[in-house]
Amino acid sequence: MSTVAEPSVTPPSEPQEEPPLSDTEEVRLRAALAALPAYVPGKPAAALPGQVTYKVSSNENPYAPLESVQKVVAESAATINRYPDMAVTALTARIAEAVGVSPENVATGTGSVGLLSHVVQAMCDAGDEVVYAWRSFEAYPIVVAVAGAVSVQVPLGPDGRHRLDAMADAVTDRTKVVIVCTPNNPTGPSVTAAELDAFLARVPRTVLVVLDEAYLEFVTDDAAPDAVAVWRAHPNVMVLRTFSKAYGLAGLRVGYAVAHPRVAAALRQTATPFGVSSIAQAAAIASLDAYGELRERVTALVAERERVSAGLAEQGWRLPASQANFVWFPLGAESAAFAAACDAAGLVVRRYGDDGVRVTIAEPEANTRLLEVARSFGPR
Ligand SMILES: *Cc1c(COP(=O)(O)O)cnc(C)c1O
Numbered sequence: 001m002s003t004v005a006e007p008s009v010t011p012p013s014e015p016q017e018e019p020p021l022s023d024t025e026e027v028r029l030r031a032a033l034a035a036l037p038a039y040v041p042g043k044p045a046a047a048l049p050g051q052v053t054y055k056v057s058s059n060e061n062p063y064a065p066l067e068s069v070q071k072v073v074a075e076s077a078a079t080i081n082r083y084p085d086m087a088v089t090a091l092t093a094r095i096a097e098a099v100g101v102s103p104e105n106v107a108t109g110t111g112s113v114g115l116l117s118h119v120v121q122a123m124c125d126a127g128d129e130v131v132y133a134w135r136s137f138e139a140y141p142i143v144v145a146v147a148g149a150v151s152v153q154v155p156l157g158p159d160g161r162h163r164l165d166a167m168a169d170a171v172t173d174r175t176k177v178v179i180v181c182t183p184n185n186p187t188g189p190s191v192t193a194a195e196l197d198a199f200l201a202r203v204p205r206t207v208l209v210v211l212d213e214a215y216l217e218f219v220t221d222d223a224a225p226d227a228v229a230v231w232r233a234h235p236n237v238m239v240l241r242t243f244s245k246a247y248g249l250a251g252l253r254v255g256y257a258v259a260h261p262r263v264a265a266a267l268r269q270t271a272t273p274f275g276v277s278s279i280a281q282a283a284a285i286a287s288l289d290a291y292g293e294l295r296e297r298v299t300a301l302v303a304e305r306e307r308v309s310a311g312l313a314e315q316g317w318r319l320p321a322s323q324a325n326f327v328w329f330p331l332g333a334e335s336a337a338f339a340a341a342c343d344a345a346g347l348v349v350r351r352y353g354d355d356g357v358r359v360t361i362a363e364p365e366a367n368t369r370l371l372e373v374a375r376s377f378g379p380r
Contacts, residue, residue, distance in 0.1 A: 032145050039142055043348050053346040054366035059185070059215075059326050061248035062362040063297050069249075069286045076282040084278035091281045095256050098288050099228060105258055107267035110275045112214055112242040112255030115267060116179075117143045119238065119257070122266035123176040123208055124149035131170045132179040133162045135186060135355055137212065140179060149176070160187030160320030160328055164199035171203055178203060181212045182227075183219060186350070186358035187330070188322030193225040200234055208263065211239045215324035217246035217298050218305070224323065231258055238263055243280075245325060246298050247287045252280040301325050305361045311371045316379030327370075330356040331380060338377055345373045 042057030054062075065073070088108045096103040109115035116139065120130060126148040132140050134153035144151045152175070154167045167178060180199075183190045191199075196211075203209055211227045227239045242255035254276050257267055287294060308327060312319060320328055331338050332354055339351040342359070347369055350358045359370055 030148075032148060036145050037138065037141050039138060040350075042350050046343075046348060048346050051346045052365070053348060054362055054369070055348050056360040056362050056366055056370070057348050057350040057358075058250070059245060059324070059358075059360045060250050061245060061297070061301075061325075062366075063248055065248055065283075066287070066290050066293055068290050068293075069283050072282045072286040073252075073279055076279045079278055082278070083274050084276060084281060086274050088276055088281055091254075091276070091284050092256075094285045094288050098291075099258055101228065101258055104261050105264055107257045107259060107264045107271070108276050108281075109255055109257070109267070109271060110253040111244055112212065112240040112257075113139045113143070114253070114272070114275060115240055115255055115257045116140075116210070116212070117146070118267050118270040119208070119210060119263070120144055120147040120149060120177060122263075122270045127174065128176045129172060129174040130177045130179065131167055131175055133167065133181065133184065135352060136179075136181045137185045137214075140181075150174070156184070156187060159189065160184065160330065161189045162191050162195075164191060164195050168199050168202040171207060175207050177208045177210060179210045179212055181214075182224070183215045183323040185214065185324065186326065186352060186356070187320045187328045188324050188326060189320050190219055190221055190224040190323040192221075192223040193230075194223070196225045196230060200230070200237070203236070205236050207236060209234070209237045211237065213239060214242050214245055216241060217295075218302055218325050219323045220302060221321075221323055228258060231260075235260055243284050243287060247284070247294060248297075249280070249283055249287060252277070252283055254280040254284045301361055304364060304367050308361060308367050308371060312374055312379075315371075315375050317374060318380075326358050326360045328356055328358050329374075329380075332356070334380070338373075341373050341377050342370070345369050347373065 042055060044055055046053055091108060092103045092106045095106045109118060120143050124147050128149045129152050130144045130149050131152045133156050141151050152170050154163060154170050157163050180191060213227055231237045231239050239258040244250040259267060305322060329338060335351050335354055335357050339349055339357050342349045361367060
């Protein structure tokens with residue numbers, strides 16, 4: 001007889017009805033979580049019989065990663081038994097060089113959403129206020145509530161633009177952060193340099209102003225601000241950028257902040273240790289190195305945005321002027337019908353309740369299909 005004990009197998013027991021726990025026996029989640037809005041990711045493209053479908057719901061870059069970037073990603077995969085460089089040294093230096101700042105002014109994170117969450121945690125105690133326009137990026141209310149802070153949402157103007165004067169009016173002693181999303185997701189317009197200067201002259205130096213430039217590379221309006229110059233001139237300004245959109249690395253989660261040293265150091269303190277993976281670090285460096293090639297894609301997407309915007313205007317649509325890689329249809333109660341019409345045509349779009357529908361500029365065929373759907377829906 002073997003002396004090795006056989007593993008004992010307990011027959012599966014009948015599932016037992018658990019008695020309901022009373023309040024004193026349940027783990028005590030923060031009440032704030034129950035009130036959190038859900039982040040709604042763009043739906044994947046559904047397969048429709050006999051029709052190519054396009055996912056135009058997440059403002060992603062429709063182009064596959066560059067071969068040079070894919071090569072670096074594959075090489076970097078061979079080292080993933082090791083932790084990444086926690087200080088993100090090489091990428092930080094490369095970003096600093098590209099932006100024209102010192103490495104101490106650069107902080108990286110798991111996408112710019114990661115950095116945003118870290119900055120709110122670094123700035124806000126419970127009950128402190130964060131001012132931003134609404135509608136804007138749907139991560140904002142979530143990041144603010146998770147930090148225990150309070151969102152102060154200032155409605156956009158009817159043209160889908162920030163009302164920076166009203167945002168300055170909304171600043172109180174409790175305000176720690178103001179977020180300016182430029183170009184604004186989901187409506188598309190940028191703020192102007194003049195508006196931003198006037199706004200910054202009114203905001204106390206103790207309040208951090210975050211310029212979220214996720215779509216910077218698509219901006220062509222000469223009136224748009226030079227955010228790094230604005231940052232240089234104002235000790236309470238920080239700039240957020242991402243590799244997810246123009247650089248096409250949404251799946252790798254890497255973004256950066258340009259910040260003054262105290263804020264940059266606070267971002268490093270609150271960061272998730274080893275958050276930016278070694279693959280993401282390598283791919284971001286390779287993408288900065290290949291920016292000439294990526295720039296051609298951005299130029300093509302901007303040309304497509306202009307084609308779509310002009311086509312819609314010709315059809316009679318009056319839409320906010322987009323400086324990003326998407327267009328916004330402020331359709332109110334008709335949003336569901338328009339989203340359904342897009343869906344039927346193989347365009348998976350992003351509907352925001354009864355506010356409107358956002359459609360990403362993607363492959364030319366998808367953009368042409370959008371123009372067709374918009375024409376038959378009838379301009380508004
Ligand atoms: C897409 C987007 C981001 C970028 O998010 P990542 O976390 O970097 O992928 C940030 N801000 C806005 C307004 C966006 O639309």
